[in-house]
Amino acid sequence: MIRIFAVTDDLELIKDIPMDRLSDPNIKWYWVDFDSPAEEEAKLLKTYFNFHPLAIEDCLHFLQRPKLDHYEGYDFFVLHTLNQSSLMPEEVDVFVGHNFIVTFHLTSSVEIGFIQQRLLEDRTILSKGAKYIYYLIMDKIVDGFFPSVYQMEDELNEIEAKDADQNLIEDVYEIRKKLLRLRRTIFPMRELLYRILNSENLIIPKEERIYFMDIYDHLLKLSEMIESNREMTADIRDSYLSINSDRMNTIMKTLTVMTSVFVPLTFIASIYGMNFEYMPELTWHLGYFGVLTVMLVVGSIMLIGLWIKGWFK
Amino acid sequence: MIRIFAVTDDLELIKDIPMDRLSDPNIKWYWVDFDSPAEEEAKLLKTYFNFHPLAIEDCLHFLQRPKLDHYEGYDFFVLHTLNQSSLMPEEVDVFVGHNFIVTFHLTSSVEIGFIQQRLLEDRTILSKGAKYIYYLIMDKIVDGFFPSVYQMEDELNEIEAKDADQNLIEDVYEIRKKLLRLRRTIFPMRELLYRILNSENLIIPKEERIYFMDIYDHLLKLSEMIESNREMTADIRDSYLSINSDRMNTIMKTLTVMTSVFVPLTFIASIYGMNFEYMPELTWHLGYFGVLTVMLVVGSIMLIGLWIKGWFK
Amino acid sequence: MIRIFAVTDDLELIKDIPMDRLSDPNIKWYWVDFDSPAEEEAKLLKTYFNFHPLAIEDCLHFLQRPKLDHYEGYDFFVLHTLNQSSLMPEEVDVFVGHNFIVTFHLTSSVEIGFIQQRLLEDRTILSKGAKYIYYLIMDKIVDGFFPSVYQMEDELNEIEAKDADQNLIEDVYEIRKKLLRLRRTIFPMRELLYRILNSENLIIPKEERIYFMDIYDHLLKLSEMIESNREMTADIRDSYLSINSDRMNTIMKTLTVMTSVFVPLTFIASIYGMNFEYMPELTWHLGYFGVLTVMLVVGSIMLIGLWIKGWFK
Amino acid sequence: MIRIFAVTDDLELIKDIPMDRLSDPNIKWYWVDFDSPAEEEAKLLKTYFNFHPLAIEDCLHFLQRPKLDHYEGYDFFVLHTLNQSSLMPEEVDVFVGHNFIVTFHLTSSVEIGFIQQRLLEDRTILSKGAKYIYYLIMDKIVDGFFPSVYQMEDELNEIEAKDADQNLIEDVYEIRKKLLRLRRTIFPMRELLYRILNSENLIIPKEERIYFMDIYDHLLKLSEMIESNREMTADIRDSYLSINSDRMNTIMKTLTVMTSVFVPLTFIASIYGMNFEYMPELTWHLGYFGVLTVMLVVGSIMLIGLWIKGWFK
Amino acid sequence: MIRIFAVTDDLELIKDIPMDRLSDPNIKWYWVDFDSPAEEEAKLLKTYFNFHPLAIEDCLHFLQRPKLDHYEGYDFFVLHTLNQSSLMPEEVDVFVGHNFIVTFHLTSSVEIGFIQQRLLEDRTILSKGAKYIYYLIMDKIVDGFFPSVYQMEDELNEIEAKDADQNLIEDVYEIRKKLLRLRRTIFPMRELLYRILNSENLIIPKEERIYFMDIYDHLLKLSEMIESNREMTADIRDSYLSINSDRMNTIMKTLTVMTSVFVPLTFIASIYGMNFEYMPELTWHLGYFGVLTVMLVVGSIMLIGLWIKGWFK
């Protein structure tokens, strides 16, 4: 579907006019949005706008890295939005010329829809031109990264708060995986903003620059939160491993103490359970109590020995 | 609450004058401090001072990264102070113009209060102007980082000094977590100072530069202490894991020796405990002593075998 | 085998003409491809083309790093293609002059073959000259990296989907090894493209530059996928280790509970299995049931003790 | 204590002259050394030399990072010497002007003492001026780092040579800790030398530069040794962990084999140790030998089974 | 021993002429090689050549880092060759002036000997001058690094090919140690080549530059092989640890199953092995078979319980 917004010299907004009227002299600037376009519609990138084949290829083919290319007469941006449920990136392509903006996305985009709604409601935007639309889209996309990153922080805090149980490692692993996914979207976007702010070819006027720096600030903060949380998860995991090894020590000590004490005693008892005809001790009057005393002594020696070696600390 | 300090051309300090008198020609410079301001008060940022909407947004909204923005007529700084109990950052925003400083913080700040006290007591500051107030705030904030970092070093030294017990890993984990928190405040502040010292837009006169370099020195030292202590904790944890694995070896050896020696002996005894009517050995005169001898031999073989394999080292 | 493609001033393509006709004035540009050349053929690099001895050495000797050398009158490139089955690099050497391209490879190359086929079919290439052939080869080689990297992602997703079993670690190890191999080919190729785009000696016209940037984009994306997947595998492995340690804890607890409960009981039973003549308890009427009760109490105490210590959580 | 060395225009060395004679016109250059100065003496930094308050603060307060500050008329250096027993840094502060050097240290310094001794003995130094003294101090300090680093290498070689025993991990941990300490002194000193060599404000003449590069070489080599040794220790520790896990496997196999073989046999024997009145097998003539045969078979099956599963490899 | 090679203006090679004839006007260039020189001979560096004291100190004292120093009239290089058996570096020092080369090494050097042999055999070198000798030495040294690195790759492949046994970890550790040693020689040599290629003071003519770039290529490839192989060893070790932990799980499961099944059964049998006079079950006709049935049920329950919990997977 193609949505067209054109702004006249009188700052009036016209929706869905035919494409060939866009070059009318009284059109101050326009926005053409290719929203999940049909194959036929996508061909307009070539036939109507005459964009560079490499840029069109980037639109139509599989997921590109966020980037910025300078072409004669327009700049071409690949942006990544975040799919909130899968945390995987989705692509929004933007062509920005001096009096037009063309957006292209193979799946529908919440962020683009939101800006179009705002355009209809807030007429002050009309005077600011096509580049300001680009800023609004970018800003909206980056704002959309925050809920997912904050959710990761919350999940991590929950994990920390509750007692370490057997799901902890799997929970930590899931968070690490999600953080890695977020990073794959957010870091290249940060690099793109850095390039936008420092590109020699794309000189942004000083009063606009501050707006893109505001977006860059957000991306820097997001990056730091992601990295910091990944370190946090690594710390949790490493500590858990150490605590587990501590517990294992306790378990094995218990087992070894039980075994070391009772196995020799049971052996002694089993000797006097043998059925030999000639076993002199069996006939001694105090044989039984003597053996019980021996067992008491042996058991005590074992326990004292282990206690001296520090096993009960 | 809004606190106002104005300095007249005669270097007199006037407190809490009405805001509209700040533009009086005999006011040399002034400091307006928004301390946990009410919503109405915060609106003065826009209505009275006419600061840029992006800067005001940074003041009012959630925690920003420390940063420096240049606006027409003033510079805008976001600073982080350290909440001493939670070790989490708190934000202090500062606007510095040629004859004014405006500070803004949503919670009250010990550091700002300290500088205001000093302003009242030390009249030599009055001649140095608004920028010097900014330096004093910054210096005070960074000095406030040291106690927490030193405390981490002390806790780490304590952990090292005492014997490794079961709480060690949890203590180390807590210190690592706190160091990570300190890092999240201190590293971005260090980056901010670096930008202040190297920004092309914010040319600091040479004699002032040395003061900011002194703060930067402190931040460099804090950074190194944090990183070095984190490495230290990683070393402690890794060594503890190895030592634990050593202990486990000792425990399991003990268990295996006990089992290897006594299980075969008990088995032999249990054979002669069977109640078969026809068991020739039982009637032998020396059967009992023969079996005891066999047990002695078997037990000795087991012990010697394990000793040869180096299990008793 | 040597394959020769020459393009005349009339943009006609001539195949396999004798080498000495390449300097004919009506030859606009030509491509000489040394495909697994015999020793005699390889000598033509020296005798016919008079290339620099160091470049020829790089062609003939063992695997070089991808690189770019500037010689008088031509540039020399070493490229790496990926052997799809072994994932090891294979070398393609390219000499590019103003009106010629010479390719050299000791084993036959799918990519080179593909471009030759395209040259025969798509006559529009003929007008674009020798440098465009170089771009086509490079682009084809880098496109050939994607299937292997995507396959790694697929294998990793499969591993994640299925339950952790004993082959998991070996599968993860194999993937890590393959990713390391891919990295050894792809990272130096990315560095080469970076050098091509930023070399001072090799000034690429702006309209060609965009084509090489397109290849560089691909290599950046491949690099990120490889690094991200290696981190993913490290996370899987580390989590598996932790889960394994959890399982071990469960196993050892089971063992220790069984032992702690039954070993004392069996010891008690073995006492009354002894055959001493004088054992007063044996003649008591309720001796047997008394012992059973004692056993019940001892066993219950053991179980309750372990339950209190949290072993059954 | 303050030590004063003054050199006259005739290159004569005068010791311990009163401070006010230092400005005599016939004094070519002088060195004032504040060795663990009393509070009164330290005030001379302000009252006599009029050094910048920030530099004086750096002298008097706690340990600074090694650094270089340029002030009007003199450069200020903070240097770190190594306390040979604790491996902790100690601070030596140096002010260097065109005709003077002032050194300041709160504890006495072996290195400073050595250079003073050399000054008294080697009169050729007198003609080289105050800056050369600074070079000599720096060189002596860095030479003092080598013994400690070499000792670490020696200790590491010893650890490698002897058999792995239970102290190994603690020894490795101690070495890692000491290397970390050495790094905290040596790395910032290396950074300082780098700044001295590359500072724009401190232009060193070419013939002096080679001397500071010689010191920088030493610091580079020390840095590499430290990093390399830390990697070595990490390798030793990781390998030890793996070897320990191997040993544990062997121990547990032994335990499991013993248990798997004897526990079923003992169970069989215990069945025929029961005292039931009606147990037909007990009266069979070959019952006893039959059970022994069954035990032999069961034991063999267990052993063969484990052997097939590869437990005896 | 000192070896002298002088080349006359007629490109004749004269060996072992007295040193004072080296300044003869008909000597085009010469090479003086100090091969394990006696103390007296080493003094010639000062007395005859008048080299800088710092350079002479670097020759005579302990192992330096590879480096490049510019002195008036000559460049001074410290190179590292590899001792093939110990894999430790050995030092070769080189002074290169416009018409001479002086080499200095405290132990005899295979590489230097090889170049001297080539000088005698290949007269074309004579016309190329002293600098070319320097290139030949450097090239020969770096070629000498390859066999050791290839051997590491081979050893690593062997380790991978054979089954994991108990020596694996020690083999991996040995390879890691050797790779670390190789790195200590090769990385600083790579840095040196980088400095040679990019030094502002040492401007290499373009046609010579390509030769040094060829050496740099080799060093880059060697560096990548070393790093890649170290990562490979880390992967092998980490995987081995995981596999070992898997095996341990299997062993412990076996032990726990055996214990869990037989210990309760043996306990039951031991109850009826007690010798109480009044034990009613003993006189029941089906007591024996009843107990056997109970044992079968208890054993089956244990096995089924463990099977349900997934222990036999």
Ligand SMILES: [Mg+2]
């Ligand atoms: Mg991407």
Ligand SMILES: [Mg+2]
């Ligand atoms: Mg990334």
Ligand SMILES: [Mg+2]
């Ligand atoms: Mg903002």
Ligand SMILES: [Mg+2]
């Ligand atoms: Mg940052």
Ligand SMILES: [Mg+2]
């Ligand atoms: Mg960042």
Ligand SMILES: [Mg+2]
């Ligand atoms: Mg960490």
Ligand SMILES: [Mg+2]
């Ligand atoms: Mg922040």
Ligand SMILES: [Mg+2]
């Ligand atoms: Mg950070």
Ligand SMILES: [Mg+2]
């Ligand atoms: Mg200071």
Ligand SMILES: [Mg+2]
């Ligand atoms: Mg630093």
Ligand SMILES: [Mg+2]
């Ligand atoms: Mg730092």
Ligand SMILES: [Mg+2]
């Ligand atoms: Mg570490």
Ligand SMILES: [Mg+2]
């Ligand atoms: Mg390569």
Ligand SMILES: [Mg+2]
């Ligand atoms: Mg690489």
Ligand SMILES: [Mg+2]
């Ligand atoms: Mg593309």
Ligand SMILES: [Mg+2]
């Ligand atoms: Mg990237």
